[in-house]
Amino acid sequence: MKVFSAEQLYNADKVTIEKQGITSEALMERAGKQIFQWLHKHLNGAPVPIRIFAGIGNNGGDGLVIGRLLIEHGYDVVVYVVNCSDKRSDNFLLNYNKIKNVTKNWPILMKSEADFPKINDDDFIVDAIFGIGLNRCPGGWVKKLILHLNQSKAFKLAVDIPSGLYPNLPIEDKNAVLKADHTITFQTPKLAFFLPETAAYVSNFDVLEIGLDIQFLQSVEPLAQLIAKPQAQLFYKQRNKFDHKGTFGHVLIVAGSYGKLGAAVLSTKAAFKAGAGMVTTFIPKCGYNILQTTVPEAMVITDKEEEFISDIAFDFKPSAIAIGMGIGKNTATVEALKKVFQNKDTPFVIDADALNIISENKTLLKLLPKNSVLTPHPGELKRLIGTWENDYHKLEKAKKFSEKYKVVLIIKGAYTVIVYGSKLYINTTGNPGMGTAGSGDALSGIIAGLLSQGYDALLAAVFGVYLHGKAGDIAGAHLGIDAVMAGDIINNVSEAYLELFKIDEPEKSITNTTK
Numbered sequence: 192m193k194v195f196s197a198e199q200l201y202n203a204d205k206v207t208i209e210k211q212g213i214t215s216e217a218l219m220e221r222a223g224k225q226i227f228q229w230l231h232k233h234l235n236g237a238p239v240p241i242r243i244f245a246g247i248g249n250n251g252g253d254g255l256v257i258g259r260l261l262i263e264h265g266y267d268v269v270v271y272v273v274n275c276s277d278k279r280s281d282n283f284l285l286n287y288n289k290i291k292n293v294t295k296n297w298p299i300l301m302k303s304e305a306d307f308p309k310i311n312d313d314d315f316i317v318d319a320i321f322g323i324g325l326n327r328c329p330g331g332w333v334k335k336l337i338l339h340l341n342q343s344k345a346f347k348l349a350v351d352i353p354s355g356l357y358p359n360l361p362i363e364d365k366n367a368v369l370k371a372d373h374t375i376t377f378q379t380p381k382l383a384f385f386l387p388e389t390a391a392y393v394s395n396f397d398v399l400e401i402g403l404d405i406q407f408l409q410s411v412e413p414l415a416q417l418i419a420k421p422q423a424q425l426f427y428k429q430r431n432k433f434d435h436k437g438t439f440g441h442v443l444i445v446a447g448s449y450g451k452l453g454a455a456v457l458s459t460k461a462a463f464k465a466g467a468g469m470v471t472t473f474i475p476k477c478g479y480n481i482l483q484t485t486v487p488e489a490m491v492i493t494d495k496e497e498e499f500i501s502d503i504a505f506d507f508k509p510s511a512i513a514i515g516m517g518i519g520k521n522t523a524t525v526e527a528l529k530k531v532f533q534n535k536d537t538p539f540v541i542d543a544d545a546l547n548i549i550s551e552n553k554t555l556l557k558l559l560p561k562n563s564v565l566t567p568h569p570g571e572l573k574r575l576i577g578t579w580e581n582d583y584h585k586l587e588k589a590k591k592f593s594e595k596y597k598v599v600l601i602i603k604g605a606y607t608v609i610v611y612g613s614k615l616y617i618n619t620t621g622n623p624g625m626g627t628a629g630s631g632d633a634l635s636g637i638i639a640g641l642l643s644q645g646y647d648a649l650l651a652a653v654f655g656v657y658l659h660g661k662a663g664d665i666a667g668a669h670l671g672i673d674a675v676m677a678g679d680i681i682n683n684v685s686e687a688y689l690e691l692f693k694i695d696e697p698e699k700s701i702t703n704t705t706k
């Protein structure tokens with residue numbers, strides 16, 4: 192699934208109307224009807240008091256269509272028109288007239304705070320005040336109305352997007368955004384649904400296909416591509432009967448320092464689980480027994496130093512190198528890093544302290560092998576690319592960084608974003624149970640395991656993040672997300688692979704919260 196901008200959606204709207212020979216009113220009826228059907232399925236005729244807040248644009252028009260269909264089906268509905276301007280859209284007006292034909296309780300015009308109704312906890316609110324046409328921050332009594340709705344415990348369903356939220360721009364005033372309990376969005380989710388500063392306003396969301404012209408949508412460059420099972424299935428490289436361990440490559444993991452050998456163990460195991468043919472782990476001397484006993488499948492090379500890495504010497508040609516997990520920032524380690532980056536034709540995964548070393552020694556940036564995969568968590572990212580004003584600014588900075596140094600940049604967290612030049616890929620697997628020590632080490636190992644099998648840098652990054660998140664989801668489902676440890680994620684990589692080709696139950700809502 193792709194994520195489009197408001198402008199692209201408006202264009203799709205136009206093209207669809209032309210090509211399908213339908214009116215924009217019919218398109219609105221289609222959209223409103225789908226939301227009605229969703230509501231009808233969930234409410235099943237229940238006598239809940241439904242209050243619809245409709246703006247005066249097309250989002251409000253959707254609200255009126257929903258209201259009319261609910262009334263026709265016997266629901267208990269009150270419609271409020273949030274009359275914030277006299278410039279009502281044509282389709283709003285059409286549906287404003289239509290709703291008057293089905294009820295004697297005409298929509299209530301709201302013009303100021305004095306018109307705010309009391310909201311009860313068991314009311315059901317439909318938010319159709321503003322959609323993707325929001326063009327400035329809501330202020331005055333409209334902002335107060337949003338606050339009023341937010342203060343109530345009533346369930347709030349947002350139509351297309353929570354009112355006050357821009358689909359692909361930062362929030363100006365957090366108090367002027369409706370905090371939805373559920374959002375039903377048309378055709379494609381919006382970028383704001385996936386970013387830390389805005390996702391919480393959306394909560395769970397469903398996407399309703401309203402039949403916008405597919406050819407047109409395929410012809411435009413989306414803001415981002417979502418990565419879910421259908422995409423991941425295409426990434427997977429099948430093994431052939433006569434393939435052998437040489438086919439699947441030999442990963443070099445460079446990790447660990449005194450007290451942080453676990454990082455090396457976890458990455459090594461993860462590289463194997465992702466399918467690497469062989470793994471050699473380069474560690475300081477003190478980790479030798481630990482590695483050999485915890486991961487007997489791995490080969491081990493030790494540094495001349497006991498407690499940290501000072502000179503990464505190895506006598507084979509790795510098919511991928513993952514470096515940085517728990518290595519610390521000793522000055523000798525900085526030198527070792529400079530030297531290992533000379534292996535320009537080897538695919539690299541660069542993580543944790545290797546990223547911190549680069550951030551503190553920016554001259555190292557010039558030495559970064561092209562197409563390296565960098566895996567910073569938000570703190571490491573800030574050190575690497577500098578601070579940002581908001582999530583969109585962060586993405587722009589990340590794109591510039593990726594373009595300048597020709598690397599794949601993974602912005603980890605809920606909805607991990609993989610940045611490759613100007614392109615963004617948003618992962619949909621994973622859960623907060625993965626916020627546990629060593630989870631990132633597992634990811635680096637998985638990506639290295641994929642690189643070693645011949646996946647290119649972008650594919651290894653995108654597929655690796657998907658598999659890691661899926662393994663975390665499976666671990667969470669078995670153990671409860673609170674109890675997940677990094678080792679559990681690694682142990683479930685096998686199940687994540689198996690799940691790739693299992694037939695699914697019908698898709699559930701995508702959830703931004705865990706309640």
Ligand SMILES: NC(=O)C1=CN([C@@H]2O[C@H](COP(=O)(O)OP(=O)(O)OC[C@H]3O[C@@H](n4cnc5c(N)ncnc54)[C@H](OP(=O)(O)O)[C@@H]3O)[C@@H](O)[C@H]2O)[C@@H](O)CC1
Pocket residue numbers: 200201203204218219222246247248249250251252253275276278279280320321322323324325326327328329330333350351352377401403
């Ligand atoms: N293909 C599709 O995508 C489809 C889209 N559809 C639906 O259309 C929706 C988009 O509709 P839209 O373009 O009419 O804009 P919408 O969000 O209703 O708001 C615009 C109005 O609000 C006003 N306004 C804006 N900001 C304001 C503020 N801060 N404070 C006060 N006023 C403010 C602005 O007023 P003005 O700037 O003119 O003063 C204007 O009147 C979309 O989200 C979806 O629900 C479906 O029906 C079918 C297919």
Ligand SMILES: Nc1ncnc2c1ncn2[C@@H]1O[C@H](COP(=O)(O)OP(=O)(O)O)[C@@H](O)[C@H]1O
Pocket residue numbers: 543567568603604605606607620621622623624625626627628629630631632633634659660
């Ligand atoms: N709320 C979340 N939802 C999905 N994935 C998460 C969430 N929190 C953390 N993760 C994932 O867990 C991993 C944590 O990595 P990192 O912070 O580097 O861990 P560590 O340094 O302890 O190994 C990342 O891949 C991140 O995307």
Ligand SMILES: [K+]
Pocket residue numbers: 250318319320321322349350351352353354
């Ligand atoms: K809305």
